[in-house]
Amino acid sequence: xxxxxxxxxxxxTREASGSFVIHTKNGEVRADKVVNAAGVxxxxxxxxxxxxxxxxxxxxxxxVASREKPVMFRNMMxxxxxxxxxxxERIADERTAAHGVATVMEPTESQNFLLGSSRQFxxxxxxxxxNVVQTIAKRALRFFPKMDDxxxxxxxxxxxxxxxxxxxxxxxxxxVPGFYIAAGHEGDGISLATGTGKLMAExxxxxxxxxIPIKSLSLDRFFKISK
Numbered sequence: 001x002x003x004x005x006x007x008x009x010x011x012x013t014r015e016a017s018g019s020f021v022i023h024t025k026n027g028e029v030r031a032d033k034v035v036n037a038a039g040v041x042x043x044x045x046x047x048x049x050x051x052x053x054x055x056x057x058x059x060x061x062x063x064v065a066s067r068e069k070p071v072m073f074r075n076m077m078x079x080x081x082x083x084x085x086x087x088x089e090r091i092a093d094e095r096t097a098a099h100g101v102a103t104v105m106e107p108t109e110s111q112n113f114l115l116g117s118s119r120q121f122x123x124x125x126x127x128x129x130x131n132v133v134q135t136i137a138k139r140a141l142r143f144f145p146k147m148d149d150x151x152x153x154x155x156x157x158x159x160x161x162x163x164x165x166x167x168x169x170x171x172x173x174x175x176v177p178g179f180y181i182a183a184g185h186e187g188d189g190i191s192l193a194t195g196t197g198k199l200m201a202e203x204x205x206x207x208x209x210x211x212i213p214i215k216s217l218s219l220d221r222f223f224k225i226s227k
Contacts, residue, residue, distance in 0.1 A: 011023040020179075036181045039159070051179070054222050058160040058186065059125070063154075063155045065152050074107070077102075099132045100120055103142075105144075118135070162186050166186065168184040168188075170203070
């Protein structure tokens with residue numbers, strides 16, 4: 001096994017034999033099979049082999065807070081987090097609803113806290129929106145008023161790979177034999193990583209039986225619905 005770092009993929013071409021040539025900024029890689037696990041950037045890799053992958057970036061903000069004494073030792077999640085994810089209507093003020101904010105807190109080993117979160121469709125704009133930051137802080141204070149002495153160290157954003165039906169795409173691509181997709185997990189990529197890896201190994205090895213049914217995770221499901 002070889003690992004290439006700092007190797008942005010710039011193009012994918014196919015040889016007459018059907019093998020792939022992956023062109024990167026750090027040389028070329030040849031392979032009989034390719035797995036596109038590029039998250040929110042999976043559609044760009046798909047375009048290189050003329051495949052439309054319906055994944056959309058869903059932006060989220062996280063605040064990093066510090067305090068001398070820890071507030072909790074376990075993660076805390078407002079149920080509204082899941083309601084936001086699945087587009088359910090919830091009771092919240094206009095600003096909270098507009099920014100898709102729900103309180104999530106996660107302590108770190110360094111005694112800092114990760115405080116979130118938000119969900120927005122704003123393309124690939126990764127800039128910090130102070131209005132969203134303020135909304136997250138205000139929402140957290142509603143549940144934990146004593147957090148008013150927190151010191152916010154910094155804030156950052158990231159993108160969740162969103163799909164229309166909230167299920168990932170773990171699939172072979174019939175139109176391009178040897179090309180596979182493992183993306184679109186939205187905020188569940190880490191928790192679903194083991195199962196995704198196992199299922200992908202079964203697909204690559206063309207197993208007739210897989211750990212879970214693959215129909216609901218196939219790329220084709222989107223295009224069959226649209227017809």
